[in-house]
Amino acid sequence: MRIVCESPYDFRLSWRMFSEFAGKNATREGSLALWWEDRPTSVFLKQTAREPAVVELIADPMPRQTRLFQQRMRAVLGADLQLETFYRRLRRDKTLRPVVNALVGLKPVRPPDIFQMILIAVSEQQISMRAAQGIRERILSSFGAPAGRLIAYPRPQDIASLGVDELRRCGLSQRKAEYLIALAGGIAAGDIDTESWEHMPDGELTDLLRGYRGVGEWTAEYILVRGLGREDVVPSTDLGVRRVVSHYLGGGRELSASDVRELLEPWAPWRGLTVFYLLAHYRMTQMGLDQAQ
DNA sequence: TACCAGGTAAAAA
DNA sequence: TTTTTACATGGT
Numbered sequence: 001m002r003i004v005c006e007s008p009y010d011f012r013l014s015w016r017m018f019s020e021f022a023g024k025n026a027t028r029e030g031s032l033a034l035w036w037e038d039r040p041t042s043v044f045l046k047q048t049a050r051e052p053a054v055v056e057l058i059a060d061p062m063p064r065q066t067r068l069f070q071q072r073m074r075a076v077l078g079a080d081l082q083l084e085t086f087y088r089r090l091r092r093d094k095t096l097r098p099v100v101n102a103l104v105g106l107k108p109v110r111p112p113d114i115f116q117m118i119l120i121a122v123s124e125q126q127i128s129m130r131a132a133q134g135i136r137e138r139i140l141s142s143f144g145a146p147a148g149r150l151i152a153y154p155r156p157q158d159i160a161s162l163g164v165d166e167l168r169r170c171g172l173s174q175r176k177a178e179y180l181i182a183l184a185g186g187i188a189a190g191d192i193d194t195e196s197w198e199h200m201p202d203g204e205l206t207d208l209l210r211g212y213r214g215v216g217e218w219t220a221e222y223i224l225v226r227g228l229g230r231e232d233v234v235p236s237t238d239l240g241v242r243r244v245v246s247h248y249l250g251g252g253r254e255l256s257a258s259d260v261r262e263l264l265e266p267w268a269p270w271r272g273l274t275v276f277y278l279l280a281h282y283r284m285t286q287m288g289l290d291q292a293q
Numbered sequence: 294t295a296c297c298a299g300g301t302a303a304a305a306a
Numbered sequence: 307t308t309t310t311t312a313c314a315t316g317g318t
Binding site: 125127128175176179214215218243 | 303
């Protein structure tokens with residue numbers, strides 16, 4: 001299967017950011033596992049051309065409804081995201097110009113499934129990314145579905161039927177286990193209609209999500225920007241966001257959430273995407289830029 | 294060892 | 307109504 005993406009697009013660079021904490025759900029080299037047509041499925045992705053940007057994809061087993069699958073993969077890759085206007089705007093700023101220029105073709109990769117994103121978000125509440133990753137690995141091992149060498153995240157119906165202590169044994173807190181089981185049950189039963197989330201306006205959807213137990217401001221915004229590709233949404237209370245915004249735009253001083261909102265105001269309607277670029281640049285600067293290539 | 298890490302809900306004040 | 311507390315793991 002062949003996916004043509006809006007260029008510029010650098011798949012390797014983009015995938016690095018996604019796969020860093022993916023554990024057994026995805027490899028650094030460009031494969032991932034997901035449930036598709038009721039089967040755990042492995043997908044292998046590789047960019048074969050730059051201009052136009054083409055990603056070749058092989059799925060195992062191959063989906064029957066290839067059009068829907070292609071649509072999903074386009075969303076995962078951010079195939080329709082156009083970066084040029086965003087770049088033109090950021091390059092007018094002398095601080096952000098080098099950030100953009102170091103990361104040309106970077107797009108946020110979306111988790112292939114919205115419940116997977118919910119699970120990631122809840123697991124990352126409060127504790128470090130590393131600690132959360134360990135917990136997710138145990139959830140994958142215990143309740144995920146092997147697909148080749150990888151493991152697909154459990155579906156809502158898989159989590160809905162669990163007892164709280166089964167998730168606690170993976171390292172989730174009592175509370176988080178309750179949140180996830182209730183959310184999974186709501187989705188499995190159809191009371192929570194994640195399909196309808198796709199086309200709701202940012203503010204309305206954020207409010208809806210915050211109505212669910214376990215989903216506060218941070219989690220709702222995190223799901224919107226990372227899970228649904230909402231380019232303007234920023235979890236401004238997020239410690240990592242406050243750190244990078246301070247580093248690049250705030251002169252290194254400690255920032256409150258409202259400081260973050262104020263400093264990012266000029267970058268609408270790409271505030272979320274701007275922060276993604278800052279986070280990516282910061283991370284790569286820490287690791288050394290050569291490794292990023 | 295203690296404390297913090299890409300928060301949240303519920304108890305206490 | 308606002309403030310404080312418990313919670314889970316992993317790194318320092």
